[in-house]
Amino acid sequence: MNIIVQKYGGSSVGTTEKIKRVAEEIKKSKEESNEIVVIVSAMGDTTDELLELAGAVTNKPDSRELDMLLNTGEQVSIALLTMALQDLGCKAVSLTGAQLHLETTSSHQKARIKDIDLSRIKKELNQGRIVVVAGFQGVTDDEEYTTLGRGGSDTSAVALAAKLDARCEIYTDVEGIYTCDPRLLPGAKKLNHTSYEELIEMASLGAEVIHPRAVELAQKYQVPLYIAESCSKAEGTIINGNIDYLEASLVTGIAVNRDDIQITLRDLEADSYILAEVFNSLAEAEINVDMISQLLDKSGRMNLSFTIPEMDIEKARELIAFYRKDWGVSDWWIRSEVVKVSVVGPGMRTQPGVAAKVFKLLAQSEIPILMVTTSEIKISWLVPAGYEEEAVKVIGYNFGLTLEKD
Template sequence: MAILVQKFGGTSVADAEKILAAARKAIRAQKQGYQVVTVVSAMGHTTDHLIELAKQIDPDPPAREMDMLLSTGEQVSVALMAMAIHRLGHRAISFTGAQLGIRTDSTHTKARIRSIQTDRIRQALDEGYIVIAAGFQGVTDTADITTLGRGGSDTTAVALAAALRAETCEIYTDVDGVYTTDPRLVPEARRMSRISYDEMLELATAGAGVMHNRSIEFAKRFSVPVHVRSSFSDMPGTLISWMPESRSVPVCGAAAILKEARITVRGVPDQPGNAAAIFSRLGARNIATDMIVQNVAEGGRADISFTVFQEELPAALRVVEETAREIGAEGVNYDENVAKVSVVGLGMAKQPGVAQRMFQALADKGINILMITTSEIKISVLVERDRAVEALRTVHAAFELDKEPPQAEEEARPEELGNDRDRIIGRLHGMEDLVIESICLDETQACVTLSNIPDRPGLAARVFRQVAEREIVVDMIVQSVGRDGKAMMSFTVPQSSYEAALAACRPFCQEIGAAPPTGRPKVAKLSILGTGLKSHIDVASRTFKTLAHSQINVEMISTSEVRLNVVTTGDKGRQALTVLRQEFAEELLDL
C-alpha cells in the first residue's frame, strides 16, 4: 500500500477547529487507500511565544535548554491531532521525534538529520493507524532532544517521505501553492502548477518563504515529489519535482531578501589563500554568506564582496576586520541598507539576453545595481533596500510572470535523469550530508573586465545590450563596487568572441569615462554542482583553501544554491579540477 506524508504548518493547526479540519484531510487520504503519516508543527505562534518567554528568563539561553523548551510545542499539536482523529472515529497514534527514530547530530537549535529508523512507524501503519509525527525535532545518540531550525517541520516531513519511500509529500500551508513571487508584495503574482527542485532551491534561498531550502534538498536528493497545497481549500496547489512548469520561458519566478548587508574587503593581495582565510573563519563561526563576488585583480590587489543576513553583520565584521589586517588587505567597508533581488529559471540557460533584459528593466526605473552574480539558472542583483520592492515588481513585470507559460512537456522518470536513490543512500553517512553531483571544467571561455565604471543606474544594461547586438553569448557575470565609488564588472564569453567583446565595450568605456576594457583570452571555469552547497557553509572555504594549497589563484567567484563557480587562469584549469575532485571525493557521486 502506498504511503502518503502530509505536513500541516502552525497556521493550519492554530486552533481546535483547524485541527479537526486537518484531521479530516488525513482521514480522507486514508479512505483513498493510502497509509498516512501526518507531520504537524506547533500551534500558531507557539514557538515565538516560547522564545519570548525564554528570553524573559535569560537573554542568552543555553541552546540545549532551548531545544527542550521549543520541542514541547509540537508535542502538544501531535496529541491534539491524534485526539481529533479518534473523535472522528478513526485510529491514530502520536510520536515525538525521538519515538519516530529521527537521529540527529548534536548541533542544538540547528541539528541535521543523520538517520531515521522506520520500524515503529511501519508497524503502526500496518496496524491501520494514522501516524501523527512531531515536526521540527529529533534526538541525538545520547538521547538529548534537538530541533532542526527554521523550516524544521518541512524538513521532517520530506525526510520521513524519503525514509519511508512515500509516493508523495503534501505540504499544507496558508497559501495555495508556490507563486511566481510573494503575492503580498506583488499582487499580480501567479500560482505555478509545478516547479523543478533546482528552481525551488534557488527561490527558497533567494527569499521565497513558502518552503525551506533544507526540505527541498531532501526532496531532490531522494526524488520525493512535494505537493504544496492550501489547508483551507481544495485548490490543486504546486508540484515540486524534477520538471519545471515550462522550459520555453527563461524565468519562472522572482524573489527578494530585504534585509541583507554587504561587506567588501578592499585591496586583498592577489595571491592564493586570502579568500580561503576570510571564508574559513566565517564558516568556523557558523556565519553563512550569500552572494560572493570576487573580481579580477588590478595592480596586484583584488576586492572581495559578499553579503550576509543583516542580523549577522556585527559578528561578521569582527571576523573580517581581523582577517583583513592579517592578510594585508587595505581595509573593510560595509553597507547595511541593501537587499537582494533574484530571478530564477531553468529556461535561461538556453535563452540569450536574459541578464540584459533584467538590467534594462531596472535601468528604466532608475534603480542602481550595486552587485551582480549569476549562475546557469539564477541572476541576482543587490540594490538599495528602499528600492527593493519596486525592483521586485519591475523584474516580475519585465518577464511577464503573471502570464501562464506554454504547457510543459511530460515529466521524465527520475532514473532517466540520472538520479539513483539507492546509490545516493549508500554513499551517505547522514541523510543531510552534502551531495556533489559533479565537478566540471570549462576551458572554452575568455574573460572581459571593465573597471572604474561610474556607479549609476543603467550602465550594466548598456554594456550587455552592446554585447548582445554583436550576438555574443555571455556566461558568467560578476559586478562589485570598486574603489572611490566606482564599479568593476567582469564577464566570460566564448574564446572565439573575445576580441569582438572587447571591441563592443571600448566605445562604451570611452563614453562613460571608464578605463579601457581588459581581459584574458583564455580562462578556466570550474563548477561544483550539488545539493546543499548553501546549507553546508564550508563548501566555499574548502574550495578556496584547496586551490590555495596548490598555489592556484581564484580570479572570479559566483555562487548559487546548487552551483559554485570559480574562474582561474587558463593554464591552471586541469590542475584545479584534479585537486577539487580529490577534496570532495567522499561527497562526489560521479566518481
C-alpha cells in the same frame, strides 16, 4: 496501500479550531485508503513566544537549552492534532523526534538529519494508526534534543517521505508556487507544475513556501512533492522530475529575499589563500555565505563583499574582529538594509539576454545595484531596501509573469 507524508505548517495549526479542520482533512486522506504520516510545526507564533521567554531570562541563551525549550512547541501540536483525530474516530498516535529516533548531528539549532529508524513508525502504521510526528526536531545518539533550524519541518517531512518511499504533501497558507509573491507583484500567476531545480532557486531566494533544503532532499531521493493550501479545494503545485528544456520558459519567477545582510572587508591581501581563510572561518562558524563579490583596487589590495543571514550578524562581527589583523583588513562595515531580487528561469541557459534586459529595466527605473551574482538558471541583484517592489514590478510585467499581461 500508499503511504502519504503530509506536512502542516504553523499557520495551518495556529488555533485549536484550525487543528480540528486539519484533522478532518487528514481523515479524508485516510479514508482514501492511504497510510498517513503527518508532520506538524508548532502552533502559530509559539516558537516566537518561546524565544521571547528565553529572551526575558538571558541575552545569550545556551543553544542546547534553547533546543530543549523549542522542542516543546511541536510537542504541543502533535498531542493536540492526535487528540483531534481520535475525536473524529481515527486511530492515531503522536511521536516526538526522540521517540521517532530521528537521529541528527549535535549541532543545536542547525542539526542535520543522519538517519531515521523506521521500526516505530512502521509498527504504528501496521496497527492502522495515523502517525503524527513533531517536525523540526530530532535527537542525537546521546539523547540530546536538537532542532533542525530553518525549514526544519519541511525537511523532516521530505526525509520521512524519502525513507518511507512516499509522496510528500506540504500544506501551507498559500495555494501553491507563484511566479512571484502576489503581495509584491499583483496578478502573479500560480504554477501548476515545476521542477525541483526551479523550486530550489525560487525557495532559496525567499519564496517562503518550502525551504530549499527540503527541496534539495526531495530532488536527491526523487520524492514527489505537492504544495497546496491547507483545507482548500484549490489545486496546488506538483513538483517532480527535472526541467524540460524544450518547454522551458524564459523566466519562471521572481523571488525576493530580505533576510541577508552585506558585509564588506577592505584592503585584504590579494592572495587566494586569504580568501580561503575568510570563507573557511565563516563555514566553521556555520555561517552560510550567499553572494560574493571581490575586486582588486589600483594598489593591488582586494576588497571583498559578501552576504550572510541577518541572524548570524553577531557571530560574524565577533569573527571578523578576531581575524581582521590576520587577514590584513584595514576597514570593514555591515550594510543591513539590503534586499536580494532574483530572476529564475531555466530558459536562461539556452536563450541569452535576460541579464541584459533586467539591467536595462533596473537602470530605467533608477534602481541602484549593490551586487550581482549569476547561476545557470538565475540571476540575483542586491539592491538597497525599499527598491525591491519597483524592481519586482518592472521585471514581472516585462517578462509576462502576471495574469494581466499573459
